[in-house]
Amino acid sequence: MANLALANLTKRKTRTLVSILAVAIEITLILVLIGLTKGTLNDVAARIQSIGADILFLPPGSSSILSLNNYFMHSNLKESIITTEGVKAVSPVITWFTNKLGGMGGNIIFGIDPKEFNNVGGKLELLRGTSLQGEYDMLVDRRLAEANNLHLNDQVELLNRQFTIVGILKVGVGARIYILLTTLQNALNEPNRVSLFFVKCQSAELVGEVASRLEKSFPGYKTQLSEAYAEDLAESAQGINQFISAITVIAILVSFLVILLAMYTTIIERTREIGILKALGATKAYIVKAIVTEAVALSIIGILCGYLLSFAAQTWISNTYPLITIIITPTWIILAGILGLVSGFLGSLYPSYRAARLDPVEALNYE
Amino acid sequence: MNKILRTENLEKVYRVGKIDIHAVQGVNLGIEKGEFVSIVGPSGCGKSTLLHLMGGMAKPTTGRVFIEGIDISTISDVKRAKIRREKIGFVFQRFNLFSALSSQQNLEIAMQICRNGNVDHQRIKEIMALVGLENKLHHKPLELSMGEQQRVAIARALVNDPLLILADEPTGNLDSENSYRVLYLLKDLNRNLGQTIVLITHNQEASKIADRKIKMKDGMVISPS
Ligand SMILES: Nc1ncnc2c1ncn2[C@@H]1O[C@H](COP(=O)(O)OP(=O)(O)O)[C@@H](O)[C@H]1O
Ligand SMILES: [Mg+2]
Numbered sequence: 176m177a178n179l180a181l182a183n184l185t186k187r188k189t190r191t192l193v194s195i196l197a198v199a200i201e202i203t204l205i206l207v208l209i210g211l212t213k214g215t216l217n218d219v220a221a222r223i224q225s226i227g228a229d230i231l232f233l234p235p236g237s238s239s240i241l242s243l244n245n246y247f248m249h250s251n252l253k254e255s256i257i258t259t260e261g262v263k264a265v266s267p268v269i270t271w272f273t274n275k276l277g278g279m280g281g282n283i284i285f286g287i288d289p290k291e292f293n294n295v296g297g298k299l300e301l302l303r304g305t306s307l308q309g310e311y312d313m314l315v316d317r318r319l320a321e322a323n324n325l326h327l328n329d330q331v332e333l334l335n336r337q338f339t340i341v342g343i344l345k346v347g348v349g350a351r352i353y354i355l356l357t358t359l360q361n362a363l364n365e366p367n368r369v370s371l372f373f374v375k376c377q378s379a380e381l382v383g384e385v386a387s388r389l390e391k392s393f394p395g396y397k398t399q400l401s402e403a404y405a406e407d408l409a410e411s412a413q414g415i416n417q418f419i420s421a422i423t424v425i426a427i428l429v430s431f432l433v434i435l436l437a438m439y440t441t442i443i444e445r446t447r448e449i450g451i452l453k454a455l456g457a458t459k460a461y462i463v464k465a466i467v468t469e470a471v472a473l474s475i476i477g478i479l480c481g482y483l484l485s486f487a488a489q490t491w492i493s494n495t496y497p498l499i500t501i502i503i504t505p506t507w508i509i510l511a512g513i514l515g516l517v518s519g520f521l522g523s524l525y526p527s528y529r530a531a532r533l534d535p536v537e538a539l540n541y542e
Numbered sequence: 543m544n545k546i547l548r549t550e551n552l553e554k555v556y557r558v559g560k561i562d563i564h565a566v567q568g569v570n571l572g573i574e575k576g577e578f579v580s581i582v583g584p585s586g587c588g589k590s591t592l593l594h595l596m597g598g599m600a601k602p603t604t605g606r607v608f609i610e611g612i613d614i615s616t617i618s619d620v621k622r623a624k625i626r627r628e629k630i631g632f633v634f635q636r637f638n639l640f641s642a643l644s645s646q647q648n649l650e651i652a653m654q655i656c657r658n659g660n661v662d663h664q665r666i667k668e669i670m671a672l673v674g675l676e677n678k679l680h681h682k683p684l685e686l687s688m689g690e691q692q693r694v695a696i697a698r699a700l701v702n703d704p705l706l707i708l709a710d711e712p713t714g715n716l717d718s719e720n721s722y723r724v725l726y727l728l729k730d731l732n733r734n735l736g737q738t739i740v741l742i743t744h745n746q747e748a749s750k751i752a753d754r755k756i757k758m759k760d761g762m763v764i765s766p767s
Contacts, residue, residue, distance in 0.1 A: 179651060182642035451638045454599060455698075456627020457655045458620060535599045539638070 183441070183469055190437050195477040197433035198515050201426040202481025205511045206503050207488050208419050213507075214500035216412055220405035225348050227296020228266070228373035228401055229382045232256060235395040237371075238411050250369045252393070259388055261381040262374055264294035269359050270370040273333060276315075276352070277322050277498050284333075285350040286359030295375040297349060303327055304342030307355050313338040314353040316346045322497040334362040351498070374398075427518045430477070434522030438470050442530040449530050450538030459531035466527035467520060474519025478512050545572040545608075546705055546738060547596060552605035554591050554761075565591040567761040569605070573706065573740060578732040580741045580749035583758030589742045590710055592758070596740065597630045597708045598622040610705065627656040631699025631707040635714035637691045639683045645670065645694045646679040649701045656702040666701065673697045673727060689720030696727060700737070707731075707739045713748055725751045 184191050223231070234248040250267050257265045269286040276282050289307050292299070299306070302317055304327050313333075315325060320343050325331070331338045338354065360366050376385045386398040399407060442449065452462055489501045552569040555562050565588045573579055581589055594600040595607055598614045606615045614625050626632075639648050649666045670676050673693040683691050692712055699707050709728065713721035729751050731737040743749050757765040 179640060179643065179647075182640070182647075186642050447638070448640060451640065452651075452655070453623070454597075454626065454632045454634075454638070455652050455655050456623050456625075456630075458623050461655060536594050539599075539634075 179465055179469075183445070184472060187441070187444075190440065191473065194434055194437040194473045195480055197430040198474050198477025198519060199480035199484050201430035201518065202478055202511045202515050203484040203488055204426040205423050205514065206481070206485040206507060207492075207501060208422055209507050210485075210489065210501035210503045211492075211499070212412070212415055212419055213504065214502040216408055217405070217502060218500045220408050222347055222349055223404050224401050226292075226373060226401075227298065227375070229376045229379070230374040230386050230389070230401065231399040231404070232265075232372040232374055232389060232393075233397040233399060234371070235397070237397060247365070247368045247370055248396070250367045252369070253372065255392065256372055256374060256389065259385065259392060261376050261378075261385040261388065263377045264291065264375040266291040266295040266297065266373045266375075267356060267369040268292070268371050268373060269356055269363070269368055270350070271334075271359055271363070273352075275333065276319055276331075277496070282319065282352055282498075283350045284352040284354060284359065286354055286356040288356045292373070295373040297373065299348060299353065300345040301342045302345055304340070306342060307353060308341070309339075310355065310358050311336055311338045312341040312355065314342045314344050315340055316344040316348075316351045318346050318497050319351040334359075336362060423514070427514055430515065431518040431522045434470055434473065434519045435525060437473070438466060438523045438526035439529070441469070442466065442526045446530075446533065446538050446541040449533055450535055450541065453533070453535035454539060462531040463524075463527040466530055467523045470519045470523030470527075471516065474516050477519070478515040481511070481515065482508065544575045546575050546610055547573040548608045549596065550606040550608070552592070552595055552607065553603045554588070554595060554600070555603045564761050566595065566602075569761075569763055571756060571763060573738060575738055576732070576736045577754060578729065578739045578741070578752045579754045579756060580743060580752035581756045581758060582743055582746060582749040585744050587758045588761040589744070589758055591761075593708050593710050593740070593742050597632060597706075598625045599632075627652075627702065629705040631702070631704035633692070633695050633699050633707060633709035633712045635711035637683065637688075637695045637715070639691060639695055639698070641683050644680045644682050645675065645686070645697070648683075648694060649698050652698045652701050669697045669700050670694075672700070672731075687720070688716055689723055692716060692720070692724050693727060696724070696731075700731070705738065707737060708742075709739065710742045711744070712741070713743070713745070721748065 234246040237246040253265050253267055256262060266288065271284045271286065272281055273284055274281040289299070299314065307314060313331060320326070325340055327340055327343065329340050331340060344353070360368055374385070376382050382400060382402070386400060389398050390396065449462060452465070485503060489503060492499055492501055549569050549571050552566055553564070554566040555564055569592060581592065583589055591600070595602050598609070602615050606613050608614070609625060609629055614622055640651065643651070646666055649669065650661050653661050653666070667676060667679070670679055673696055675690060675693055675697065678686060678690060683694070686694065713724055716724060725748060728739055728741065732739050741749070741752055749755050756763055
């Protein structure tokens, strides 16, 4: 039976190739889309966590996704936060979103006070150059610099001002672009505006207590534990997850339909062969199994091609868009494989049922 | 009398539009173990239909077919499939081999179907030797002559040691030399192995190879009457 299924695959090459391609694209779509979301979310979370602060103090109404925030607070809150019991250091940050310099949809800029940022743990590690000193100094991370072919002392225009790149940062701490807090505030014409405060506690055990104290003292304001940032971010990204689910479902449906069509044309084309099987005394179960086996074999080849295609896409995307990370996890490799198998299996069920029900004599006399 | 197959008032009516075609009507016949019987008659007289009824490929409109005493006209499709794989070996005019598979694989499929997936390669070799094709195990149908293809088909029919071989115009697509070879192969199988065979043909000459002849016309058996 396996012989028959495999022989049929090699006999109808175009049909086989199209079916394999459909499954491969299904797999690739799933793996790349999910890898893209995972990669982006992980990247964002890891950057925030690696700043080393314990708590993000956020204005009322704001979201965990910093780049989506349009909420601000007054910088004078800092004094009350720093005097809260258990707080060791506070660093006000103003964030700004720019569509410049690549990235998926743009980049977030942190306006910081370098000293205070370091005090909450934000060890900005310089690969080259110096820290922020002059008003129009700018730091960019290595990936962003490479992606835009930027070097030390290059000029970058931002907010109608000319900035000079004074340092190249190690990748992965906070934002990819840093300028001075006051510069960004002035540029926005909001000298007292702050987007968030990073808070460092006196010890790790105090983090929970400090967070609840802050929430009590500042009703409406939000505290986000750095530790829980990854999960909270994933939760805030529900919209993205729904989009991905929709695409996944469409990918599964398409490959299901292609397999259905391929197997359906196959059984019509091979009606006589099914008649022979019937004359040989094959049961309906045998015929169903023969056709499902063939579809599953197609799917398995398609899945393997899909894996190759996914890794190729991953490599291509990360070479073309260095700021984008795609994470393909073993879990999703397995899940995508299962989805591919299931759609191939389901797609072959109806055709195989039709084949099994054929009248033996009619099938045998089919021209 | 040891009748392995018996029909009782067998009728098959095809309805085409508003017309009833009585392809087989009132056929009563019996086949004994070890017999070589031919059924002859002009094209369209209902031979193939009769053979399909005898082999459990189709259900009669009325009447009954008994194989080893079991009425196969009333049993389920599943049981009829079991009768086909265990008791009947079909040979067709058009060979009906799987063209993508080698001779050996064609026989394997028949074996798998009958024996729940188990294949006896030794038996396949023996049967292929029996039909004189022991050196063509790995040839695909299109790499064989028509006569050879039909012999592979006969080997396939034999592979599960059937009670009865039903051959429908097995020489219909063959030249006279290959026709003789196939007919004498059947004759040998009957003589040497005691294989029961029913041969259907419209060719009077070919029918002579059998020990007993049944003549048909217009769906009925006309001789012996
Ligand atoms: N599926 C069918 N539908 C309608 N008529 C059929 C069908 N099969 C056979 N017949 C008719 O039944 C008669 C007997 O056919 P068949 O058994 O094939 O004869 P033979 O094998 O002797 O040539 C013919 O008139 C044929 O046209
Ligand atoms: Mg006929």
